[in-house]
Amino acid sequence: MMNSWSEKERFMTSPEQNLDLNVLSKITGTQEFLTRVPIFSGAPAGVAKMFAYLAKREEYAKGEEIISRGARGDRLFLIVSGKVDIFQTYKERRFHMQLLHAESVNYFGELALLAEFDWFFSARAWTDVVLLTISREAFTKVMERFPDSYKVMVQKIIKLHINRFVDQGSSLLGNISPEAWREDPPEG
């Protein structure tokens, strides 16, 4: 079977099949994706292009752990496709914090670009997932070359983190047990 396959392969090759340079280029596609992600939207083309070049693709099968709490936080994750479950384990039970997907809040781990810390949450693939990641090292290296963009990026990352915080908070409040609700403190 192998033989017939390779024979066929040999006949299939013809000059028309030669590679098209436009097909080969990969960065442009990634760059387009990045400009649609809030963190990089509005970044100068040079910056976006460099991040497109340095971004890494990671794929996870449904149910696979992406990051686990306590491990060293070292990169930002952007969801290209699929859903990611952000959770925390408390008293041996898993608490869902957020379900992220490509069309909503499609990023996590953004703080890892700015500082060194251990992950304070865990993430796993809720469906099959394709991710792009950018390491803190890459972020720092690029920002050294574009100091003007740095301030803007930092502000953006913090704003996005607040957005997520709010989103997470309201989703938690929606699921909270009625006993957690408190009246005003008693007078006197």
Place this chain on the structure above:
Amino acid sequence: MQLFLLSIIVISLFFKVYPLEMQKRIINEAIYLKDTHLLFLYCGLYIGAVTIASLLKYATNVIQLYIGQKILVEMRTELYHHVLQLPLQFYRKMQPGTVISAMTAELNAIGFFLGGALAIPVTSVLTFVVFIGFMFNLNPLLALLSMGVYPLEIIVIPYLQKKYNKLNKKRVKTTRFMANVVNESISGIHEIHGNASYRLEEEKLSSYVHQLYTLMKKLFIVKYGIKFANNLFQSMGPFILFLVGGYMAINGQFTLGALVAFLSAYEKVYDPWKELIEYYQDYQDAHVRYRQIMKTFDLDPEHALLPFNRAPFTLKGNISMKNITFTVPSGVKLLENINLDIKANEQVALVGYSGSGKSTLSLLIAQLYDASQGTVSIDNHQIGDLTKLDICSNVAMIAQQPFIFSGTIRDNLLYGIQAVTADSPPPDRSSVLAVIRQVGLQDDIIRFGLQAVLTPEQCKPFREKFLRMRQIIQTSLKSAFEKAIEFYDATAYLHYSSIRDNIVFGDSLSGQFAVERLPDNPSFIELLQEMNLEQPLLTLGYAIATQSVPLLADFQDDEFFFRDNPMEADEFTTYSNLIKKLTGPQPKEKEARRLLLILALRFIPQKHSIVSLPSAMEAKILAARRRFQEIVVHIHMDHSRILEAWTPCVKAPQFGEPVDFIPFCPSEYMYTHTLLDNILFGAVKSEQALDEQLRNLAGQAFQDERLLDEVMDIGLDFEVGSKGDRLSGGQKQKLAIARAFLKDAPILIMDEATASLDNTSQARIQGLLETDYKGKKTVIAVIHRLDLTPAYDRIVVLKAGRIVEQGTYDELMERKGAFYDLARAES
């Protein structure tokens, strides 16, 4: 040898005078009588004698050198033996540069002189006498006249020589100082870079450089003065000869032939004379150097090396110090009136402020220093009477900043043992590895082992075990490792391997299939053409180059940006120039094609995000792989899909022809790859995925089958670099501790031995003392961190060279004395 030399010299004398006699006869008989037959005969005899004389001269030179070098070997060995044994006190004053320059350059000159010490004066004096005799024989008056200049020379030359010697002595000294400055700055290069103190260091050297310059100027003025005097005197002779001899020849008192022979003889007589003078100079020079060396090292070792007429003692470890005082040459007393008894197997901690003398006290027990007053004894033997061998077989010492020698980890580990028992076999592997585990060095050693690239010879004893480790990963751990590793599979396209690896799918031991050499390999290029792959690969290389050059133009100074690119940072300019020249992806020029092809062959689809590989290419590359195996390396890999099949892929070598190509076959060890690559047998998808959990999983599986010992064995052969530079501070310290533990001596001295270790490692070593060594070894530990002291049987507190307190931790804390204060100051 000397006798043989002497006889050669005597024989050669005859062949030196004989040509002169021939000269005379050629002119007086052959030419005068116009007898060509006689001319040929004399000329033949002349050339024969000259040839023999030169050959004999050559022989004497060679023998001289041989004798000199033999003496040099002896002197050097002797001197080094002596220098190594000199007491530590000596090295407090002595700079290493002095020793180095004495051992090398200065000794060299002496050896060179000694070789000629016998031959030169004998040859010269004899030749001198024979030639003068010949001259007197020809004409006594002329001989006497031409000898007249020599006495003058005997007065002038020695005068100049004395001056020269004085200057030369200064030169030797200055050169030594200079060597010391250079030596010190190289040793302290960290500090110099840290402080950017280049100017300071240059200034230090420049004063010596200038001194040396002035000295050398003077030295050469005198040296050439001597030469000038010699030359002048030499020309005096012929002047007299022509004047007087010519006059006599005109008047018929002297034949022309005799005059020519006389002139030749005079010139010849000058050679031995010159040699004698040079000999005299060399003698003086060597004498100066020799005296200088002897003066520097004129000091006897304090202790005998080997015991006389007995085996070294086996001591129990009872240490007793009585009224010990230790004074340094400046008069400061580092220790004063110390009385201390340590029982065998007692563990004692020495504590105190820095400068209290606790380190010095421990060094006295190790016989590294000798007490100025009082006695130290071990098991009732006075330490001064014990030999070096007694001490080193019974005392193991770990210094605060241990020295690691260049060589392998194993060399350093066995250093202490091999010194004591040179003849007995080295300790077996299990005890070496046990010590490595005890001090917590196993993870490092395993890592070194995994990074090793092994030659077939090194690999041979362990090959089966290493392949077994691969098999474990490939079978029982396969599902766990699949997320981190893309295993080599002869029938699948590998997305985490380069296109080169995908086609060649193996490696050649001779390196003939290295990426950089493939474009020049005719059979490989033919294969690409046959498979219609050359054009698409050139296009791929072109795409990589045209995408990368503009993108990375502003980033070419940082290798980080080239990490995930087939192009390397230092190749950027080459490719940037190439792109400017090229008009399309299919250049005609050979070098351009080569460069593009290299980029394409290095391309790893999953790692290099600059371009993507159309999936149609994958199938073509796979087909090329099969074809490559079929027609280039002649290998069949079909069986390799069955993992249990241990049939090798490599064809059996024919007629002793060595195996060169090794495919990525489950049953082949890849000698061009690291051990880790061989075990994983695939490309790492991401370092993050190859995490702690996976490492532990594999480690456990290997441990269960006792396979890790083999890896550690390889790791022990890791080269540590000069002074152990390739090891971290902690690794060096652990290695030194392991070296001492391996010696298994009854007395263990630890001079802040764990101070540079992290807390976990420190606790591990401390735990070892409290369990394995408790009641088995006498331990004397100099300690700074007082929280380590509670475990010791006794704590001795020193202050300004005196013992102020001693007792157990609890006793001392209760007493609220010096120790209590120290402990409070620490917390």
